[in-house]
Amino acid sequence: MNILDVLSAPTYDNTVEGIEFHSYKPYVTSFNRNDEIRIPINQQDLYVLPSASTLYLEGTIIVSKKDSKDKASSVNFTNNALLYLFQDIRYELNGVEIDKIKNAGVTTTMKSLISMNESESKVSNAWGWNIEGTKNINGGDFSASIPLCNIMGFAEDFKKVVINSKHELILLRSNTNLNAVKLNTGEIVEDVQINKIIWRVPHVKVSDKEKIHLLKLLEKDRPLQMIFRNWDLYEYPALPKTTKHTWSIKTSSQIEKPRYVIIGLQTNRKNNGSSDMSQFDHCHIRDVRVYLNSTYFPYENLNASFANNKIALIYEQYARFQQSYYGRRSEPLLSEKQFKDLAPLFIVDCSRQADNLKSGPVVDVRVEIESESDIPDQTSAYCLILNDCIIEYKPLSNIVRKIS
Known part of the structure; x- marks a missing residue:
């Protein structure tokens, strides 16, 4: 800004004339366990902003009392x-899958724990996020508005409108409700009933000048790119009772390259209503190393000891994530004690990769886990990989493809 330019006139951005939220409902009206729920947007002549959309839920918790079922x-x-x-x-998008998360609860919990700061965590109470502990639902009824950007990487990273396309959000209900509740002794939850699901999507109204520009772009059918990082979760249901284990996770293409690998362990938490599924266990892990082909990360061993409170390097990996991933000052959500007690996640930054990884067409990803003592029985391991992803779509011909 030139401080001597006293004749400069104010400028205003009038390209967007308004943003209106429209509610879209599923084809079905019952949302039972194992049901597939599809929420479509079939109208194509819209400027839709998926990154700002939200998923609104209403429901009721049903408990068993002898031969009757009552609201909790x-x-x-x-x-x-x-x-x-x-x-x-x-x-x-136009009938082609562009993004997907598996095991939605674990995936979004791991991603939110490393991504959120304290203020974001407080705002997220609206959709049931409560890092301080379990949330008591009085009266048995609940509601939540969950931003799509907290559910999948496409909505978090791609902040632009999508033009002249059909959209569909598909949700698959879990086969159990036990992972959503923390039961006291003697409590039995018959069902967590979802009564309403609405996808609230912003429609962007643009100025006439911008509309003409976008129509010309549509006529040319120029391929448009959507670049984002997807969240890919892998599960090892039962780790062997040993002090060292190698886990071959996946083979990925050079385009869909792993940038961050997050490892979390849980002992006897899955499908166990008496344990909190949103928390993780350290299992006395000493080292976690990620191999991309023959290149490994981190370069040096961590040599951690949870028993002796030697976890500074592991916490440092966690604390640095936000700066590396988002390019902002890191404000970690968890203190070192909370990190140790609630979510000892091992974050391996692979974003800076050597040129020799580019020599082959694929990248083999494997993880080595080493612990001070035998890994406990009934311990599951989760590996969340944050990958590069590029989707290309043509708005006139409705062709969608993943670039690989």
Whole structure:
């Protein structure tokens, strides 16, 4: 800004004349366990902003009392409970899947724990996020408005409108409700019933000048790119009772390249209503190393010891994530004690990769886990990989393809 330019006139951005939220409902009206729920947007002549859309839920908790079923008077939800009610969530553009998360509760919990700061965590109470502990649901009724950007990487990273396309959000209900609740002794939850699901999507109204520009772009049928990082979760249901284990996770293309690998362990938490599914266990892990082909990360061993409170390097990996991933000052949500007690996640930054990884067509991803003592029985391992992803779509011919 030139401080001597006294004749400069004010400028205003009038390209967007308004943003209106429109509600879209599923084809079906019952949302039972294992049901597939499809929410379509079939009208194509719209400027839709998926990144600002939200998923609105209403429901009721039903408990068993002898031979009758009654609405619960008081039940404890786990942190991020409502997303544990869904197994998979995927987004389709013109009938082609462009993004998907598996095991929605675990995926979004791991991603939110490392991404949120304290103020974002407080705002997220609106959709059942409560890092301080379980949330008591009085009266048995609940509602939540969950931003899509907290559910999948496509909505978090791609902040532009999508033009002249059909959209569909598909949700698969989980086969159990136990992962969403924290039960006290003797409590039995018959059902966590979802009564209403609405996808609230912003429609963007643009100025006449911008509309002409976008129509010309549409006529040319020029391919438009959507670049984002998807959240890919892998599960090892039962780790062997040993002090060292190698886990071959996946083979990925050079385009869909792993940038961050997050490892979390849980002992006897899955499908166990008496344990909190939103928390993780350290299992006395000493080192976690990620191999991309023959290149490994981190370069040096961590040599951690949870028993002796030697976790500074592991916490440092966690604290640095936001700066590396978002390019902002890191404001970690968890203190070192909370990190140790609630979510000891191992974050391996692979974003800076050597040129020798580019020599082959694919990248093999494997993880080595080493612990101070045998890994406990009934311990599951989760690996969340944040990958580069590029989708290309043609708005006139409705062709969608993943660039690989």
